[in-house]
Amino acid sequence: MSYAESNAVFGTESSTTDGHADAPAAFPRWLLWAVWAALAVPSYFIGMYALRYLYTGPEGVEALNSVYEMLNMTSFNDFVAEQLPKFKEHRTLLYFHAAGMGTALAVGAFQFVPALRLRWFRVHQSIGVVYMAAALIGSFAGGVFAVVLPAEPGMAAVVAIVGVATTTFCFTAMGLLRLLQGDFTHHGEWMIRSFSQTLSGTTLRIMIIGMDYAGLPWHENYMIALWMCWVPNMVVAEVIIQYRRARRNGEPFLGPSPRAAGVA
Template identity: 30%
Template sequence: MTESTPPRRRAGRSGWLAPAGLIALSLVPVAAGAFRVAELSSGAAVTPANARFFDSPVPVVVHVIASSVFLVLGALQFAPALRRRRWHRLAGRIVAPAGLLSALSALWMTLFYAMPAINGPALFVMRLVLGAAMAAAIVVAFAAIRRGDVARHSAWMTRAYAIGLGAGTQVLVFLPWTLVLGAPAQTAHDVLMGAGWAINLVVAEVLIRRRAGRSARLPAPTPSAAPARLS
């Protein structure tokens, strides 16, 4: 006979699947950002594709560092084992400011960088709307946790993370299109970029509603079961 894995251990392992998947999805944008920073710091040749970064390097460096921190540490915030520990709160004090810097620097680059011709007007509007929405979601989440509203805090941080992870999902969206049909034209490029964000936001809403459903099914604590409050 073979011994089965204890249920608690199996649950612990499965609890790390989501953070591991999110980190894996973050690898492409994090690696691309690291390459961009290395290019700037090494004095690489200036080309039409990277001239805007050399002309104004601070916003892109801030965006790369802040986004990398937000994506990696933010992914770990989805681990149930860490949410039940002080680590979650301490990491949150880094994740939230990093997310704000990521969103605000993205807005700055959208408004002031000369973007490649492949980026159409629809993508410009999406970047403005989603960048502002990501920053607003983090502010709402912060205000919620200050009031002790954990459910609202979790929901809005999940939405902010979904927007921030858009670059990772966009790689998965672009890959099959490019392999089958080749490089997309401007309109298709904008649609595919939008699809990456849309997929993330739909998944985020499903997750939020599942959490709310589980919380609603939990029995309310009885007076005898409620913890005593120290005076």
């Protein structure tokens, strides 16, 4: 892919080449980097922390107790104790899920660094292969895990986990399909959707901490977080995709396009 093609794919051009008006002004670069860092930094450490299961085994879940105690979140100690026997019973699923989603969460944000895409495209491709393989394996294992190892809050929790696992798997698979078809524009859009669901691993933990400090009992806390960690992410991803389409086509993000206004 050439530099120009990459710009067209990822919406980094300031205007289009087919006579359309200039695209709406982009957000300030400092703001984009601040948002990226706010997502990428915790995601990297959460993803790397999840990989501990590969060398600690199921007993790695007990490490969460020390983390929760450091954050003064003792209400989750019982939850951690409940998970250990289940993790021991399904070690293989645990390893695949932790390795897959931990890796995807750690590397996913780097796919959205413009310099990586445009100047070191081979690096972008290599990370992309790792991300897609990890997300497909980790999400599939997570969905199966949720069924054979039901979450304590009940069926609604199982549905939530299966839901995010399914969307992660399907969005990533669609991104891979578009890539193989040479449709780089829609590949990029599907990968935005995919990473929005992978980010549920970050938003889940942030929400759990926030709701615990708000005094919400852990069963209610966990149930709400399981749904709110991925459904809003999906909505935000669609807003970002529509914004990028508007910039790429030289149309306003909100309101009718100049062409539509002319027809009216």
